[in-house]
Amino acid sequence: MKPSSGIPLPINTPRCPPTFRPYVYTDSDIARLINAVDGLHSTLIEPRTLRTLVLLLYGTGLRLSEALHLCFADVDLEQSLLTIRDTKFYKTRWVPTGTHLTQILHDYIKTVHTSPGTALDAPLLVRRDGGQLSASGVRRAFARLRSKANVRRTDGAPYQPRLHDMRATFAVHRLTTWYQQGADVQRLLPMLSTYLGHASIAATQVYLPMTPELLIEASIRFERYAMLEK
Known part of the structure; x- marks a missing residue:
């Protein structure tokens, strides 16, 4: 067999996809989303259900599937x-x-689930017809x-902000908040990982992009540490 005269590599080197960076919603973002809910017309999901879902994800960091x-x-x-x-x-x-x-959650249950004796296995967040919401339908509405x-x-x-970014x-x-309170962040990070349902701290770190506020607080903490070491 005649040896090859060249290295069989592609002529054009494929470009590496950009690193995905979660979007971190601001308080202003959340306020605008909540204020816009009532003006959203959807045949699938009622405004009060979408509002409750957004606030639930924002306030707990749940995965969409979990909610x-x-x-x-x-x-x-x-x-x-x-x-x-x-x-x-x-x-x-x-x-x-x-x-x-x-x-x-109390107000949502009181106004949406009005039938007495609702089954314990009935879904909390429901469509207009009372059925269980689908992830694809909710994502389109959001x-x-x-x-x-x-x-x-x-x-x-x-890519634009997603519902899943509420988790980040x-x-x-x-x-x-922990940095601002002067808490021991390294000790508390495993607790955050457990709260989010992660198998390891490394998985939690994916959801911790450096925002300007977080960077400032971390810098202040490092500066205090450096001064103590002198």
């Missing part, structure tokens, strides 16, 4: 506690909710809401 699979038996309003069953890693965990979010609220990326990325937003805001 959509919540049923009545998973919601304990008295204890302000959600039970997240059979998650991505086939585990069950408890997720506490704050006072404001608990009230939002895309229209995001466009109506004029919430968009300005960093040149080709929750993680970044929690970390920023």
Whole structure:
């Protein structure tokens, strides 16, 4: 066999895809989304359901699939506690909710689920016809809401903010608050990982892009540490 006279490599080197960077919603973004909900017309999902879903994801950092699979038996309003069953890693965990979010869930249940004796396995978040929401349908409704609220990326990325980015937003805001409070972030990071339902801290770090606020707080913490070491 005659040896090859060249290296069989492609003429054009394929371009590496850009690194995906989650979008971190600002308080202003969330306010615009909530204010735009009532003006959104959808045959699938009622405005109050979409509003509750957005605030639930923003306030807990749940995966979209986890939120959509919540049923009545998973919601304990008295204890302000959600039970997240059979998650991505086939585990069950408890997720506490704050006072404001608990009230939002209470009001939603009271106004949407008006039939007495609702089955414990009935879905919490429902379509207009009472059926369970689908992830694809919710994503389409949110895309229209995001466009109506004029919430968009300005960093040149080709993709626009997603519902799943609420998860990254929750993680970044929690970390920023810990820095501002002077907490031991390294000790608390495993707790955040457990809260989010991650198998490792490395998985949690994916949701922690450096926002300007987070960078400032981290820099302040490092400067204090450096001064103590002198």
